[in-house]
Amino acid sequence: xxxxxxxxxxxREAGGARRWFLLTGRRTAVTVVLLAVVAVPFVAAGLLxxxxxxxxxxxxxxxxxxxxxxxxxxxxxxxxxxxxxxHEFGSIEDLYERRRAxxxxxxxxxxxxxxxxxxxxxxxxxxxxxxxxxETGRAFRNEWESDGExxxxxxxxxxxxxxxxxxxxxxxxxxGDTMLKTLLTVLAYDDSVQFYETRRVRDEFGxxxxxxxxxxxxxxxxxxxEIDAGRQYLKTVVVERQxxxxxxxxxxxxxxxxxxxxxxIFTYRDVxxxxxxxxxxxxxxxxxxxxxxxxxxxLAAYILRVATIAxxxxxxxxxxxxxxxxxxxxARR
Numbered sequence: 585x586x587x588x589x590x591x592x593x594x595x596r597e598a599g600g601a602r603r604w605f606l607l608t609g610r611r612t613a614v615t616v617v618l619l620a621v622v623a624v625p626f627v628a629a630g631l632l633x634x635x636x637x638x639x640x641x642x643x644x645x646x647x648x649x650x651x652x653x654x655x656x657x658x659x660x661x662x663x664x665x666x667x668x669x670x671h672e673f674g675s676i677e678d679l680y681e682r683r684r685a686x687x688x689x690x691x692x693x694x695x696x697x698x699x700x701x702x703x704x705x706x707x708x709x710x711x712x713x714x715x716x717x718x719e720t721g722r723a724f725r726n727e728w729e730s731d732g733e734x735x736x737x738x739x740x741x742x743x744x745x746x747x748x749x750x751x752x753x754x755x756x757x758x759x760g761d762t763m764l765k766t767l768l769t770v771l772a773y774d775d776s777v778q779f780y781e782t783r784r785v786r787d788e789f790g791x792x793x794x795x796x797x798x799x800x801x802x803x804x805x806x807x808x809x810e811i812d813a814g815r816q817y818l819k820t821v822v823v824e825r826q827x828x829x830x831x832x833x834x835x836x837x838x839x840x841x842x843x844x845x846x847x848x849i850f851t852y853r854d855v856x857x858x859x860x861x862x863x864x865x866x867x868x869x870x871x872x873x874x875x876x877x878x879x880x881x882x883l884a885a886y887i888l889r890v891a892t893i894a895x896x897x898x899x900x901x902x903x904x905x906x907x908x909x910x911x912x913x914x915a916r917r
Contacts, residue, residue, distance in 0.1 A: 606892045607768055614885040615878070623874045630866035638865045640853040643872070647845045647852070650876045654845065657838040657879055664831040668824050689817075693810050696803065706766040706818055707756045713814065714756070714773075717807045718749040724800035731794065741785050745778050745804065767822045770815050771896045779808045819897050823890055830886040838879045848872040 605614060630637040637643075674682070690702050693709075697716040703709050725742045728734045734742075752773040759765050786793075786801045793801075855868060 606888050608765075611882070611885040611889065614888070615881045618881040618884055619874050619877065622877060623870055626873060627866055627870050630869065631863060638862075638869050643852050643869055644849055646873065647849050647876065651842060651845045651849070654838055654842045654876070654879060657834050660883070661831045661834045661838075664827050664834075668828050668831070671820070671824060686817075689810075689813065693814070696806055696810060706763045707761070707769075710766060710770055710811070710814065711753045711756050713807055713811050714749040714753040717804060717811075718746045718753070720800050720803050720807065721745040721749070724797060724804070727794070727797045727800065731797070735789070738785060738789060741781050744781070748773065748778065763818060763825075764822050767815070767818050767893070770811070770818070771893070773811070775808045775811055779805060782808070816897060819893060823893060826886055826890055830883065833882050833886075834879055837882055841876050841878050844872060845876040848876070 605617070626637060629635040693713065694700065694702050697712050699712055702712060721742050725734060725739070728738065752769060755769045755772075756766060759769060782801055782804050786798065790798060852869075852872065855865075860868075
């Protein structure tokens with residue numbers, strides 16, 4: 585294996601680990617990783633005499649500050665619940681309007697994908713849209729071929745649109761059993777650049793196209809718009825669920841952590857003077873410190889996922905990163 589191949593594999597593994605940490609990994613496992621990052625250096629510093637981590641005054645100082653911080657979990661949980669509930673409450677007119685908007689969205693997607701009833705499952709719903717994109721792309725190329733030779737630029741555009749839609753549809757088939765997994769899959773479907781390419785092809789070659797052929801490009805644009813709208817709605821549902829789960833876990837972990845920290849404040853000074861071996865005393869101190877940090881680790885694990893989802897969905901729309909374009913302004917394929 586060459587150095588280049590090894591570097592590529594290492595980079596791919598690093599990207600996979602980063603994606604697991606930020607998005608795909610279970611938040612419980614990510615919480616454990618964050619706590620291990622604190623526990624391992626703490627224990628190592630104590631056992632190797634790099635720091636006197638078992639000094640009662642230092643441990644009590646830390647626990648006093650931690651308890652004060654943990655008590656803020658109640659307003660944090662209330663604030664998170666307010667964010668979630670703000671989207672649920674409303675007048676009867678608002679609720680009817682929201683329901684009508686969802687029904688109209690589904691009916692519009694059914695018309696554009698030529699399906700009778702769209703699936704209520706998120707993965708199947710997006711697969712229907714993606715399959716329609718791929719089918720329309722192939723139909724566009726076939727109609728152009730019936731009129732003459734397809735330009736290389738148009739052929740490359742069609743291959744890109746069809747391949748990306750089929751890839752994402754296949755991933756949804758394999759890994760779309762939950763709304764969260766479905767969202768994480770469609771986040772990787774970058775239709776903003778393809779939307780731009782569709783409009784550019786229509787502008788550059790529109791004069792050469794028959795009305796039926798040009799209509800296929802318009803249909804692709806409409807499907808991209810529906811995919812983006814569906815993705816944004818799915819993001820709202822998933823983020824609300826994540827925040828609701830976070831507020832519940834903050835209460836579940838916050839109260840025991842406060843109890844452990846309080847017990848540590850009242851008893852650690854006496855425990856430190858017992859005839860315990862150094863490894864045992866370091867272990868006791870580490871257990872108290874790490875347990876008191878569990879709510880913070882839970883908060884960090886969920887906020888990392890929510891913030892990453894928000895950042896990635898914010899990238900869709902009329903603007904895309906310059907790195908996705910060549911120096912001549914054409915999109916990278």
